[in-house]
Amino acid sequence: MAVNEGLAHLSDHLVDGAMAVYAVAMLGYAAEFAFNRIGRTADAAAAAPRAESAAKTALREPALVGAAAGQASAAAGNVSAAAPAVTSAAAGKAAGGSGSAGDAGEAQPARALLIGRIAVVLTVLGWGLHVGSLVTRGLAAHRVPWGNMYEFSSMICLIAISAFLLLLTRYPVRWLGVFLVFPALVYLGFARTVLYVPAGPLVPALNSYWLKIHVVAAILSSGIFLVSAVTTVLFLVKDRWEHRLAEVAAGRAPVSAAMRNRGGIVMKLPASASLDTLTYRLIAFGFPIWTFAVIAGAIWAEAAWGRYWGWDPKETWSFITWVCYAAYLHARATAGWRGYKAAAVSLVAFSALFVDYYLVNLVISGLHSYAGV
Amino acid sequence: MTPPPTTSVPTARAANEPGSDEPTPVVGAGTDQIVAHPDEFSLPEAAAAPASGAKPSATAAADAASGGAARDGGRGQFDRLLDPPRRAWRVLTSMRTALILLFLLAVAAIPGSLFPQRTINPLKVQEYYAAHPTWAPILNRLGGFHVFGAPWFAAIYLLLFISLIGCLWSRVRWHLRALVGRPPAAPSRPGRLAGGSSWASTLAPDEAVVAAGKVLRSRRFRVAVAPPGATRAGGDPDHSVAAEKGYLRETGNLIFHIALVVVLLGVGLGSWFGYQGTVLVIQGNGYSNTLISYDQFSAGTLVDTAKLRPFSLDLDDFKATYEANGQPKDFVATVAYAEDLDAPTKHAEIRVNHPLSIGGSKIYLLGHGYAPHFVLRDKSGKTVWESYVPCTPRDGMFTSTCTVKIPDTGLPPVGPLRSPQQLAFTGFFTPTTIVDPVQGPVSVYPAAVAPGLFLTGWLGNLHVNEGIPQNIYSLDTQDLKQFGTDGPSGKALPAQRLALNDPKNRTMTGLPGGMSLEVDGLREFATFETKSDPYKNLVLYAAIAIIVGLVTSLRVRRRRVWVRARPAAGTGSTVEIGGLSRSDAEGFAAELTALTARVRAATEPPGPPPVATPSPPAQSPPAQSPPAQSPPAQSPAATATTEDATEASGQAEPSAEPDDQNNPSSTRREP
Numbered sequence A: 001m002a003v004n005e006g007l008a009h010l011s012d013h014l015v016d017g018a019m020a021v022y023a024v025a026m027l028g029y030a031a032e033f034a035f036n037r038i039g040r041t042a043d044a045a046a047a048a049p050r051a052e053s054a055a056k057t058a059l060r061e062p063a064l065v066g067a068a069a070g071q072a073s074a075a076a077g078n079v080s081a082a083a084p085a086v087t088s089a090a091a092g093k094a095a096g097g098s099g100s101a102g103d104a105g106e107a108q109p110a111r112a113l114l115i116g117r118i119a120v121v122l123t124v125l126g127w128g129l130h131v132g133s134l135v136t137r138g139l140a141a142h143r144v145p146w147g148n149m150y151e152f153s154s155m156i157c158l159i160a161i162s163a164f165l166l167l168l169t170r171y172p173v174r175w176l177g178v179f180l181v182f183p184a185l186v187y188l189g190f191a192r193t194v195l196y197v198p199a200g201p202l203v204p205a206l207n208s209y210w211l212k213i214h215v216v217a218a219i220l221s222s223g224i225f226l227v228s229a230v231t232t233v234l235f236l237v238k239d240r241w242e243h244r245l246a247e248v249a250a251g252r253a254p255v256s257a258a259m260r261n262r263g264g265i266v267m268k269l270p271a272s273a274s275l276d277t278l279t280y281r282l283i284a285f286g287f288p289i290w291t292f293a294v295i296a297g298a299i300w301a302e303a304a305w306g307r308y309w310g311w312d313p314k315e316t317w318s319f320i321t322w323v324c325y326a327a328y329l330h331a332r333a334t335a336g337w338r339g340y341k342a343a344a345v346s347l348v349a350f351s352a353l354f355v356d357y358y359l360v361n362l363v364i365s366g367l368h369s370y371a372g373v
Numbered sequence B: 001m002t003p004p005p006t007t008s009v010p011t012a013r014a015a016n017e018p019g020s021d022e023p024t025p026v027v028g029a030g031t032d033q034i035v036a037h038p039d040e041f042s043l044p045e046a047a048a049a050p051a052s053g054a055k056p057s058a059t060a061a062a063d064a065a066s067g068g069a070a071r072d073g074g075r076g077q078f079d080r081l082l083d084p085p086r087r088a089w090r091v092l093t094s095m096r097t098a099l100i101l102l103f104l105l106a107v108a109a110i111p112g113s114l115f116p117q118r119t120i121n122p123l124k125v126q127e128y129y130a131a132h133p134t135w136a137p138i139l140n141r142l143g144g145f146h147v148f149g150a151p152w153f154a155a156i157y158l159l160l161f162i163s164l165i166g167c168l169w170s171r172v173r174w175h176l177r178a179l180v181g182r183p184p185a186a187p188s189r190p191g192r193l194a195g196g197s198s199w200a201s202t203l204a205p206d207e208a209v210v211a212a213g214k215v216l217r218s219r220r221f222r223v224a225v226a227p228p229g230a231t232r233a234g235g236d237p238d239h240s241v242a243a244e245k246g247y248l249r250e251t252g253n254l255i256f257h258i259a260l261v262v263v264l265l266g267v268g269l270g271s272w273f274g275y276q277g278t279v280l281v282i283q284g285n286g287y288s289n290t291l292i293s294y295d296q297f298s299a300g301t302l303v304d305t306a307k308l309r310p311f312s313l314d315l316d317d318f319k320a321t322y323e324a325n326g327q328p329k330d331f332v333a334t335v336a337y338a339e340d341l342d343a344p345t346k347h348a349e350i351r352v353n354h355p356l357s358i359g360g361s362k363i364y365l366l367g368h369g370y371a372p373h374f375v376l377r378d379k380s381g382k383t384v385w386e387s388y389v390p391c392t393p394r395d396g397m398f399t400s401t402c403t404v405k406i407p408d409t410g411l412p413p414v415g416p417l418r419s420p421q422q423l424a425f426t427g428f429f430t431p432t433t434i435v436d437p438v439q440g441p442v443s444v445y446p447a448a449v450a451p452g453l454f455l456t457g458w459l460g461n462l463h464v465n466e467g468i469p470q471n472i473y474s475l476d477t478q479d480l481k482q483f484g485t486d487g488p489s490g491k492a493l494p495a496q497r498l499a500l501n502d503p504k505n506r507t508m509t510g511l512p513g514g515m516s517l518e519v520d521g522l523r524e525f526a527t528f529e530t531k532s533d534p535y536k537n538l539v540l541y542a543a544i545a546i547i548v549g550l551v552t553s554l555r556v557r558r559r560r561v562w563v564r565a566r567p568a569a570g571t572g573s574t575v576e577i578g579g580l581s582r583s584d585a586e587g588f589a590a591e592l593t594a595l596t597a598r599v600r601a602a603t604e605p606p607g608p609p610p611v612a613t614p615s616p617p618a619q620s621p622p623a624q625s626p627p628a629q630s631p632p633a634q635s636p637a638a639t640a641t642t643e644d645a646t647e648a649s650g651q652a653e654p655s656a657e658p659d660d661q662n663n664p665s666s667t668r669r670e671p
């Protein structure tokens, strides 16, 4: 069947529109952060005692989490990957702002709150356009809209944004907005410019229901891993900050200018322990899906090429990614590897995923070269 | 999170004695199992902590030093001999080693994706040799072109799997023991664990623990209530409940790891007992599953190639369809086959992604192409030779290179050496031909709409049948001479352009000896691959087990709850509750809060409860109501203990106190 050009163009316009709206939303999230900081006017004199209390809070956080969990979200429990974020945020609220340490007792400025809400509305709008773009593309080409790299990338971003919105419906994780929308936007922009191919049919080897299963699983887990990489970076930032605070509190280090300038943003982040747990949950959620994707890929390869595993570059890097995430889970369970080291492993694993998606297709290529890119 | 302590011993100590007001070996043995990290066996030093009994090697060494070999029945010597291998084994089976080996495996796989691999594309390896004459031989020696079969790669994964098996060996035994045994006994002060609490009850201690046990049982915990009259280490009466839930986590984890081993086993067996062969079949022809019918064949070391299943297959028809832009849409090979020597003939279609199964083998459609029909005639028009000759596709539009070799031409040998006068033709085939002013004839569409051939003739010695195998798809022109021909393109030209669909324009004349060559037909050919991997299903089932085990292991939480009651000053008792979860502190906190409320309701007097919620009847907690509805822990007791408990939890989390789990492995090692 011929490609429906009108729909294909509509799809392109929709994705451009989605990117524009996401961009504004991202500015909104950033502005929310900024206003929060201005509202606080961090003055140097107050910084030191505050830092001390912050350090204490940071250390006490698990307890608060535990105490608040009962009240805030007994139901949240174990099921959702977002529980730690919630509970820590709830802890912050419950403890009268001491959870967000630095601005003890200060409520969020109304302006910032409004901007944040507008940003969420915009994100939902962008998400709608994004979904529309993929749907129209699928309709234009008469197939599922995940048959080449441009479409994979777009789907991964959609999954990441969806994951964020899903978390947002249940928990106060707006702080994640700017950190998530930004990489998604970069990803999408890269896809739209470098990886873009016009809508078209699939090559026969890709035309299989295992494709749908395998690719959906791969995209889903990649989207989740993308979020986990973001939370890992945030963990590292916050972890460093908490160490500095501890130093300051112990009187071993002075308050640096950087702390005064960027403190507002970093303080807004949940405690590093919560970020660490969130990362773990995301990866623990994504890993079985990735495992399934690899296995489904092997089944598909068996049907298409007659061997379930042949160490083709794509397979090799999927394997490396899998091994790295398995190593992350092991690292988390190994004393002395939690926290910082596990975070490093998580980033290594995400790099492997990146190589798998991009470098393998664009630089090294094997049997998996789907119709160009 | 503050960085975890690098030495786990002291923290583990602290965590194991939450109520350090009294030395409680029971506590140490009890709490650790859940908080214990699987890392325990990597910490033999910790295991050797004097309090928990020295590991046998240390004992042996001490014995030997004090001349205690006799006391030990001479086993000290023997043990000492075994010491280094044991230590090596312990290091090898530690989680840390597994982690390092996992990383090594990941790193070792990288060159396999960077350098061309012989098993994937031998041609690329040759190109690499040509491009890097100095590096290629060195790389080759290091296994760079066959990474996944290289000894160092094998060493890594074999070590990893030995480590895994060693690790599983102990874990399976522990887990079986845990499955049949009782949950570990309560610590002396469970209320001091993170999230723990205590309250006063009017029930006597033994009644209180029975009530608590009921509540826990109704929440589907496995529960062990200390029997009446039980005493603790110090001689005090023991009124306690130990409860545990989530054994499935470890079960899933073990299934996952065992399945990994099975996958490796299946892959290994498959490569020993499997075989594969590729064969090119022109429409109308067929092949049978014997070694000699294949163009390429490879088999595992344990395959008896004389006893392959004797099926046969004929290619009746082949159809390829394309998009308007030439992109392939679908390929269908219609085949007739017999599953055995005298089995009835069946019909089937083979397409990409849809192989044909015969017995344990599968037949895949790998590729296709065109085979023009060549007829060589002598002066009088009598056919000397005819054949369909497959041409090798070169691009997506199926521009293909053709090599035609005709050893028996009927021309007499020439020269003093009486070398034969054989004919050969080379050229290329274009299924939909247009003539480009610059490039000459090119194909613009992969289907055979206007098939054309651009052919050159050669005369001389082909050196076939001289015992040296040659590639039938290429021509060595060393002893050949090109000759001019007449034909549609003109007279005495080195090459002719033939149009297969036009009977007037598809013959070359003026060949040596007055012969002529007509290309009067075209068929498609298909390349098939026969694959036999008798262990494929084993790998598939293991892969399913991997997923099931993994999901179970990552979703289920394992947690323990303890209740302890002490006689209070007047009547009644003081009840404490506390618990631990290794994997999910936050979720567990909520669960513990809910549990606490229920146990409290069950153990407090039916009088006015401190919490203003309707408390259920004391002895029959409503097991079915979700925890969210139960009264939250707003009681002063719970809040008060939170602070202290955190201290304990902060340390309990990363603690890896191995005593209890490690000792079985070290002390029960039979000599």
Ligand code: HEM
Residues within 6 Å of the ligand: A323, A325, A326, A329, A330, A332, A333, B038, B039, B093, B094, B095, B096, B098, B102, B160, B161, B163, B164, B165, B167, B168, B253, B257, B260, B550, B553, B554
């Ligand atoms: C073939 C290589 C291996 C792979 C791919 C692998 C993968 C994994 C994965 C993905 C997990 C996470 C599941 C979970 O947290 O429940 C895990 C957990 C675990 N692995 Fe492995 N593993 C391997 C080898 C080993 C070895 C050699 C050991 C023994 C030293 C080991 C011991 C464990 C233990 C004890 C856990 C449980 C950790 C926990 O419950 O948090 N694994 N493994």
